[in-house]
Amino acid sequence: MSSPLLEVQSLTVSYGGDSVAVDGVNLVVREGEVCLVLGANGAGKTSLLRGIGGFASSESGRVRGGRVRFGGADVTGLSPRAMAKRGLVLVPEEAKVFASLTVDENLRAVPMAGGRAARKALVHEVTSMFPFIAERMGLIAGQLSGGERQLLGIARSLLLKPRLLMVDEASLGLSPIAVEMVFDMLRSVVASWGTTLLVVEQNVRAAQGISDNAYVMETGSVVLSGPAHEVLGSERVRQTYLGLEM
Numbered sequence: 001m002s003s004p005l006l007e008v009q010s011l012t013v014s015y016g017g018d019s020v021a022v023d024g025v026n027l028v029v030r031e032g033e034v035c036l037v038l039g040a041n042g043a044g045k046t047s048l049l050r051g052i053g054g055f056a057s058s059e060s061g062r063v064r065g066g067r068v069r070f071g072g073a074d075v076t077g078l079s080p081r082a083m084a085k086r087g088l089v090l091v092p093e094e095a096k097v098f099a100s101l102t103v104d105e106n107l108r109a110v111p112m113a114g115g116r117a118a119r120k121a122l123v124h125e126v127t128s129m130f131p132f133i134a135e136r137m138g139l140i141a142g143q144l145s146g147g148e149r150q151l152l153g154i155a156r157s158l159l160l161k162p163r164l165l166m167v168d169e170a171s172l173g174l175s176p177i178a179v180e181m182v183f184d185m186l187r188s189v190v191a192s193w194g195t196t197l198l199v200v201e202q203n204v205r206a207a208q209g210i211s212d213n214a215y216v217m218e219t220g221s222v223v224l225s226g227p228a229h230e231v232l233g234s235e236r237v238r239q240t241y242l243g244l245e246m
């Protein structure tokens with residue numbers, strides 16, 4: 001079994017006051033695996049990812065307890081920028097793109113490591129992997145569909161060369177075809193780069209094909225975890241998240 005890349009120990013996250021959004025969560029993601037977190041609205045999934053990846057200054061939450069270890073080092077409470085430098089990158093619920101810039105400009109605006117030639121080579125590597133992006137380089141990002149923007153947002157995060165990519169509800173609000181494209185993209189990231197993924201997703205059907213392990217959250221706590229096929233095949237998940245037989 002590969003070694004743990006991410007270890008979350010008793011993580012507690014709150015947004016002020018006494019209410020906690022994440023309540024003592026333990027989670028391990030091993031190098032090279034795809035880990036799925038699922039749960040109903042408000043279960044604390046987004047807050048868990050923010051607690052792991054660092055809160056952006058625009059969010060009022062904070063880590064109130066517990067530890068986050070990444071690549072063997074304690075990274076608890078570091079800023080998103082510091083996390084990204086270490087290879088821990090979060091793609092937020094609505095992947096951020098600059099609407100007034102072209103696809104090409106959006107890619108080149110990513111604070112990539114290395115000199116000019118290295119950055120150019122990296123953009124080339126990512127766009128060659130995803131012809132869909134390469135074909136739209138001259139388009140204004142604001143004119144892309146929701147699904148296309150999501151793909152661009154993921155491509156931008158890949159330019160940070162993540163060791164662990166955390167993806168928050170990439171399929172939210174997308175058409176079935178767009179959902180398929182997003183998951184195809186994630187699948188090829190894993191296949192080509194061996195990137196480790198931590199994926200928050202409510203679309204169980206879309207996520208089940210790529211997930212190795214799964215965690216189910218309810219009101220801030222993990223209530224079920226294990227190999228994805230066992231968790232997703234459990235009566236609890238089938239009744240709550242699928243509503244019908246798998």
Ligand SMILES: Nc1ncnc2c1ncn2[C@@H]1O[C@H](COP(=O)(O)OP(=O)(O)OP(=O)(O)O)[C@@H](O)[C@H]1O
Pocket residue numbers: 015020021039040041042043044045046047048059060061
């Ligand atoms: N910026 C915020 N300020 C205050 N409370 C927040 C904030 N973000 C989330 N919360 C609260 O934290 C709890 C967990 O929310 P969170 O968004 O993490 O859940 P979730 O499982 O990701 O839900 P969803 O699928 O709806 O995004 C909820 O009670 C929510 O109201």
